[in-house]
Amino acid sequence: MTPRFEQLDHTADLALRIYGRDLRELFASAAYAMFSQLAEVAGLDHTIERIVRVRGTDCESLLVNWLNELLYLHETEGEVYSAFRIDELSSDCLAATVHGAPCEEIYTIIKAATYHNLTIDKSGEGFVATVVFDV
C-alpha cells in the first residue's frame, strides 16, 4: 500500500493533506509523508527498528505528538524512517514500530508539526487529515 498524501500551498510553512482507509493507516501515512519531505525515502534500507509510544488527549493531539516524537528521534539519533506499523491506537495512546536507516543526506529541517488548521475528518473512503509543519 503506497501512502497517499499531497502537498498544499502555505506561505510560511509546509502543509500536507494525508489520506488513510482507517486511522492506523492515516497515522502511518502522515509519518511517511513527513519523512518524504525531509529525505529520499524511496528504497530506504530498514536496518533500524524503533518502538515509539506517545500519549495524547484526543486524536488530533495524538497525531501531532506522534509526528513530533518522530522528529525528535530523527534529529537525536540521526536516522530517517520510512516504514511505520501502528501496533496500538486508542483515544489517548499510540504505540508503533518504525523502520529506517541512518541519515545520509536530508533536504531540509522540519521544526515541528503544529496544531494550526489541523483537521482529521472522516471521508467516504476513510480518513483525511491536514497538518501544517513549521519548516
Added chain:
Amino acid sequence: MVSKKEFKRLEEYLWEIPQDHRSDMRVPARIYADDALLEAALQDRSIEQLINTACLPGVVKYAVAMPDIHQGYGPPIGGVAAMDVKDGVISPGAVGYDINCGVRLLRSNIEADQLKPLMDELMASLYNQVPSGVGKGGDIRLSGRDMDNVLEKGSAWAVAEGYGTKDDLEHCEERGGLAAAKASAVSTKAKKRGSNQLGTLGAGNHFVEIGEVVEVYDQDTAEQFGIFLGQAVLWVHSGSRGLGHQVCSEYVRKLQSAVVKYGIRLPDRELVCAPVDSPEGREYMAAMAGAANYAWANRQLLMHRARQVLQEVLAPRFKNISFELVYDIAHNIAKVEEFVINGSPTKVVVHRKGATRSFGPGNPVLPEDYREVGQPVLVPGDMGTASYLLVGTNEATEKSFASTCHGAGRVMSRRAATRKMRGEEVRRRLEAQGITVRGPWKGLAEEAPHAYKDIDRVVNVVHKAGLARKVARMVPLGVMKG
C-alpha cells in the same frame, strides 16, 4: 476572509480592524502597511491570525502587525502582542518554534571592493568550516553541566569559554542572555536535541552573508554604529535549533491542558497559552528564556567561527583586519517590558514573532556607545536584494510596543517557489548579479528572491510610520545557506 473595506485607515501607513469586528476580540487589530502591502497581507490568512491574537486574555491596546506580515501558525509572522503580567497570558505559539531566531551584524575595517576578487575563496571557506548542522551535528558536544550553563547564561557562557569578547556581550539585546532562564524548565529531551547542534546554522532562511554598504541615509548615526559607505559587513542569521523547536512543541502540548484548567477559550488551538502569573506560565517563560539563551550562545559561536575563517583567508593579504559586532537582535521572543497603558506604567509580556525590538534614543538598557542615538535595528532581506540597518525611535514605544519589522516577509510558499525556479537557476541568476552563493539546491530554490516581499517597500513603511529610521542599506556579495 477579511477584505480591505473592513479596515479603518488611521494614518497614511496605519490600518485598523475595530474591536467590534468580531465578538471575541478584546482589542483592535492594527497593521502598518501601504496599500500594496496591505493587499498582499490579505492574500493569505495572516490578518485572520492577527484578529485571533487580539482575542487572547489580557492583551492590551491592540495586536499589531508589521508590513512584512505573513501567514504563520497561531499568530502571524510579523505580529506583536503585549499581555498584562497581572491578568494576561503567555503563549508559545506567539513566540514561534524557533525561539530567539535572530540576526547579528558585524562591521569590518575594509572596503567591500577589496573583498570582491576573493569571494569564491571566502564563501567556499565559510561553507566548509561553518557547520550547517543539517542532517548532522556540529563539532561541539556539550556535557550536562555545560548545557545548563548555556541555558542560563547564553552568550556569556560562550565568551567565558573563549568564543569572543566582553565587547560582543555589550552589543547584544539583553547582553545575550535572559535572567529568567532556568535550565530545570528545559526537558531532558530538548537538551538532548540541542547537545550536538550548538554552533550550527540550521536550514530554511538561516544564513551567513558578506555584504557591502551601498547607501548611507543618516551619516551621524551610521558613524556611531561604525558604518561607512563601501564597507564590507557580515551578517549571521540563526536561532535555537532543535532545542528551541522541542521546547515550543512540548509547551504547546503541555499548555493544551492549562487552557482547560484556566477556562481560556481560543479561536485556534495553536494559540494555547497560560496565565503569565501561573505555575504553567512561569515554567514556559523559564524554558523559553533558556532556549533564547541557547540561541544567543549559538550565534556567538557561529560568529566566532566565521570571524576565524575570514581572518585565515584575509590576514595574509591585509594588515589588521577586524570584524566587530555592531549588534545582535532577537526576532522571535517574549519578554517582560514596561509601557504606559491607560496612563499608568504597566508591566507586560511583549510577544514579538517575526518582529524586532526598536528602542529609541536615551533608553538606559542600550550600550553606552549607542544610547544617544538609539538601538540598531537589523532587517535582513532575501538573498538577492538588500538588507537594512535602521535605528529605533521613541515613537515606536507608543505605536508598536517598541517594535518594528524583521525582514522582507514571504509572499510565496516554499512549494510554489520551488516550482517556479530550480535551485540551479536561482544560483545562476544570483551569480549573474555578482552574488556568490553556497547552499543546497532545494534550500536555494525555496529561498529565492521572488518568494519574498519587496524589502525596500517594507522598510519604507516602518521608516515613514516612525517605527524605526533608515540608517544604511546593504547588498549581498556572498551568501551561505544552511
